[in-house]
Amino acid sequence: MRVIITRPQAEAAPWLKALDAAGYTSWSLPLIDIRPAAQVASVESVWKRLAEFDAVMFVSRNAVHYFFEQKADPAPVFTAQAAIKTRAFVTGPGSYSALQRVGAEPAWLDAPDFHAGQFDSEALWAVVRSRVVHGYRVLIVRGTTIDEGASDEGSGRDWFARQVLDAGGEVEFVVSYERQRPQWDAPTIAQAQAAATDGTVWVFSSSEAIRNLQHCCPSVNWAQAQAVVTHSRIGDAARGAGFGRVRESKPLLPALMASIESLQ
Numbered sequence: 478m479r480v481i482i483t484r485p486q487a488e489a490a491p492w493l494k495a496l497d498a499a500g501y502t503s504w505s506l507p508l509i510d511i512r513p514a515a516q517v518a519s520v521e522s523v524w525k526r527l528a529e530f531d532a533v534m535f536v537s538r539n540a541v542h543y544f545f546e547q548k549a550d551p552a553p554v555f556t557a558q559a560a561i562k563t564r565a566f567v568t569g570p571g572s573y574s575a576l577q578r579v580g581a582e583p584a585w586l587d588a589p590d591f592h593a594g595q596f597d598s599e600a601l602w603a604v605v606r607s608r609v610v611h612g613y614r615v616l617i618v619r620g621t622t623i624d625e626g627a628s629d630e631g632s633g634r635d636w637f638a639r640q641v642l643d644a645g646g647e648v649e650f651v652v653s654y655e656r657q658r659p660q661w662d663a664p665t666i667a668q669a670q671a672a673a674t675d676g677t678v679w680v681f682s683s684s685e686a687i688r689n690l691q692h693c694c695p696s697v698n699w700a701q702a703q704a705v706v707t708h709s710r711i712g713d714a715a716r717g718a719g720f721g722r723v724r725e726s727k728p729l730l731p732a733l734m735a736s737i738e739s740l741q
Contacts, residue, residue: 478501478502478676478677478678478737478740478741479501479502479503479504479672479675479676479677479678480496480501480502480503480504480677480678480680480737481503481504481505481506481672481677481678481679481680482496482503482504482505482506482680483506483507483508483509483679483680483681483682483683483686483690484507484509484680484682484683484686485507485509485510485511485539486505486507488538488571489505489507491730492680492730492733493505495730495734496734496737499734501737504668506665506668506669507659508658508659508681508683508685508686508687508689508690508693509656509657509658509659509683509685509686509689510656510657510658510659510660511539511620511654511655511656512654512655512657513543513546513653513654513655514543514620514621514652514653514654514655515655516652517547519651519652520543520544520547520651520652520653521547521549523616523649523651524547524548524549524550527554527561527563527616528560528561528562528563529614530563530614530615530616530649531563531564531608531613531614531615532563532564532565532566532587532605532608532613532614532615532616533563533564533565533566533615533616533617533618534565534566534567534601534615534616534617534618534634534637535565535566535567535572535575535576535618536568536572536617536618536619536620536634537569537571537572537620538571538572538574538575539620539653539654540572540618540619540620540653540654541567541572541575541576541579541618542575542654543653543654544618544651544653545579546653547653553580554580554581555576555580555581555582555585555586556580556581556582556585557582557584557585559585564585564586564587564608565581565585565586565587566586566587566588566601566605566615567586567587567588567601568588568589568596568597568598568600568601569588569589569591569596569597569728570588570591570596570729573586573588573591587601587604587605587608588601588604589601589603589604590604594727594729594732595727596707596708596727596728597708598634598636598637599636601637602637602640606640606644609640609641609644609645609646610644610645610646611644611645611646612645612646612647613641613644613645613646613647614646614647614648614649615638615641615646615647615648615649616648616649616650616651617634617637617638617648617649617650617651618651618653619634619650619651619652619653620652620653620654620655620656621652621654621655621656622655622656622657622685623655623656623657624657624658638650656685658689658692658693659689659693661693666693666694669690669693669694669697670694670697672702673694673697673698673699673701673702674701674702676703677702677703678703678704678705678737678740679702679703679704679705679720680704680705680706680707680733680737681704681705681706681707681711681714681715682706682707682708682711682728683711684710684711684713684714687711687714687715687718688714688718690718691718698719699718699719699720699721700719700720700721701721702719702720702721702722703720703721703722703723703724703740704720704722704723704724705723705724705725705726705733705736705737705740706723706724706725706726707725707726707727707728707733708725708728709725711725712725722740724736724737724739724740
């Protein structure tokens, strides 16, 4: 069985390695191109004002990576030794690990229980809502979609922001990276079209990736296609695009492998 991983290339590598080791034929087909934000001045500005915030929520590992690319001050943050006592909020293990790689300490990171397997804003809010009181200030570090006509709404981060506001807190957003549809050549389009009917399993960790696939292959009927998705909202997007078989899975390799095997 062939499996297509649609995450950005750097994020796909561990999944591809595990799938190859398990005997699958895996293929990386990134459906979102990632690059630094065109306007880095906003990121530089909030770094200078970081002490004004009680917490920084990172929506993804890319948010962490590109935010820290603009860190000019070598002083540590999100550690016991840091002069700034701002905390970091994350929704999943990817962004958690990304923060640890830049020196953040677990005691200064708030995240869902990774053993529970629910990695979203709802799970994060259950952990941090007792912290958010009147006047609590949260900075949300996110990406933006630059394709013409594309929506830049993010269900999870927008929901989280509403919870903070409803609790009397304050929210500010900053864009640290940009997302764009991939530019495919004719052979890549042909391969994607074939994967709609040949038993390939598509793995999606983003609803935006599914929308980009539809844009790249507008005439394809996905009724015979099968997908594994890492959240119920992504499952809704896959079914809305016409995928005939959709399995929802926790975004952890053992769970993903089990879901893929269930489609054989």
